[in-house]
Amino acid sequence: MRGFEYLKPATLAEAVAALSGGDEAAALAGGHTLLPAMKSGLRAPDRLVDLAGVPGLAGVSEEGARVRIGAMTRHAALARDAIVAGRLPSLAAAAGMVGDPAVRARGTLGGALANNDPAADYPAALLALDGEVETDRRRIAADDFIQGMFATALEEGELIVAVRFRPAARAAYAKFRHPVSRYAMAGVHVARYAEGVRVGVTGLGQGAFRWSEAEEALAADFAPGAVAGLRPDTDMATGDIHASAEYRCHLAGLMLAQAVTEASA
Amino acid sequence: MAITVNGAARDAAGVPPATLLVEWLRDHLGLTGTHVGCDTSQCGACTVLLDGEAVKACTMLVAQAEGSSVTTIEGLAAPDGALHPMQAAFSAHHGLQCGFCTPGMIMAAVGMVGRLGHALDAATIRHELEGNLCRCTGYLNIVTAIEHGARGMRDAGL
Numbered sequence: 001m002r003g004f005e006y007l008k009p010a011t012l013a014e015a016v017a018a019l020s021g022g023d024e025a026a027a028l029a030g031g032h033t034l035l036p037a038m039k040s041g042l043r044a045p046d047r048l049v050d051l052a053g054v055p056g057l058a059g060v061s062e063e064g065a066r067v068r069i070g071a072m073t074r075h076a077a078l079a080r081d082a083i084v085a086g087r088l089p090s091l092a093a094a095a096g097m098v099g100d101p102a103v104r105a106r107g108t109l110g111g112a113l114a115n116n117d118p119a120a121d122y123p124a125a126l127l128a129l130d131g132e133v134e135t136d137r138r139r140i141a142a143d144d145f146i147q148g149m150f151a152t153a154l155e156e157g158e159l160i161v162a163v164r165f166r167p168a169a170r171a172a173y174a175k176f177r178h179p180v181s182r183y184a185m186a187g188v189h190v191a192r193y194a195e196g197v198r199v200g201v202t203g204l205g206q207g208a209f210r211w212s213e214a215e216e217a218l219a220a221d222f223a224p225g226a227v228a229g230l231r232p233d234t235d236m237a238t239g240d241i242h243a244s245a246e247y248r249c250h251l252a253g254l255m256l257a258q259a260v261t262e263a264s265a
Numbered sequence: 266m267a268i269t270v271n272g273a274a275r276d277a278a279g280v281p282p283a284t285l286l287v288e289w290l291r292d293h294l295g296l297t298g299t300h301v302g303c304d305t306s307q308c309g310a311c312t313v314l315l316d317g318e319a320v321k322a323c324t325m326l327v328a329q330a331e332g333s334s335v336t337t338i339e340g341l342a343a344p345d346g347a348l349h350p351m352q353a354a355f356s357a358h359h360g361l362q363c364g365f366c367t368p369g370m371i372m373a374a375v376g377m378v379g380r381l382g383h384a385l386d387a388a389t390i391r392h393e394l395e396g397n398l399c400r401c402t403g404y405l406n407i408v409t410a411i412e413h414g415a416r417g418m419r420d421a422g423l
Contacts, residue, residue, distance in 0.1 A: 006282035006328050035324050036306055052329065100396025102309060102373065105318045180307060
């Protein structure tokens, strides 16, 4: 790993200021994507700004119709949080499916969303659960935040502070995991609200997206039969050594049916 | 930069920022029981306890452990050399072949008991071991060892 300057600011303002310095400054949350990327040479920041010293970035609270989850909340804490379990059970389930127990002990919600890996679990949750990303300077709706693989609406040096999810009447997440990396080969997050249904898909290779055909079919009839045989367009998927685009779309169809079945139970 | 390692205060001052926790443990402190297998956060051979929670020491900077308490495989046995109940169970049930993954398995197992309690069934153990890879054993004896090790920890008040 190449050398870098390590800073551990004590306030959010200091962290934001620290990120504007250096040729390439990077924010360090749980480090479970950034550090492997640095070890393999994919990333070589000259300054790391560790967010662990900034108070108030972790934790869960209820805010009216939404649940606010701090960006530095770790996957394991999110998965076992009582408020999340009660109001956002499908998000708790998704958090419990990230990586493995040791990864979940360190990785964070905000770090994962800022990275927006095309096979990560939270981007689909953000889209399905009508998430709103709170940063150091503004609030960004899920549909605006997610912009394709590894791309988000975040500006240079902009930090996620928290995410506000909107509990659904019924929701579930089904994931077909890659057996080694534990990332999604296909993951489908379904959420049914009074005014309609939101479906977030991840793992197909081009970044998380909302699956509008599935949303429309489920709005008319929220049952597995309503989406039987439905598959995303293969244009939405990318094939690789692990699975072809067609197979990923097939898996997405199965995960959709599984999520709807679970959400209906 | 104060870090407690196996109960003793250690100072990581002057260590380059790019130093991983596992590098510091092995190369600076000589605690080579923590192994580096894949070095890509997947195999779990480098698992240590950070404030009681199992983490991968290859995916943390030593700087991130500042103020924390780290326990490695060397810190489990009693000062007189008596094995920790989880180590004893791995020995008694032969939960290893080549032994390379074993320190990580044992630390993950101790972390598992810390999180989930002493009554662990085989299915839970198998699920919880998803981040620890063994290329020799087929896991059967590892799972048996952890079941017994968890009970041993209960009996020892751990």
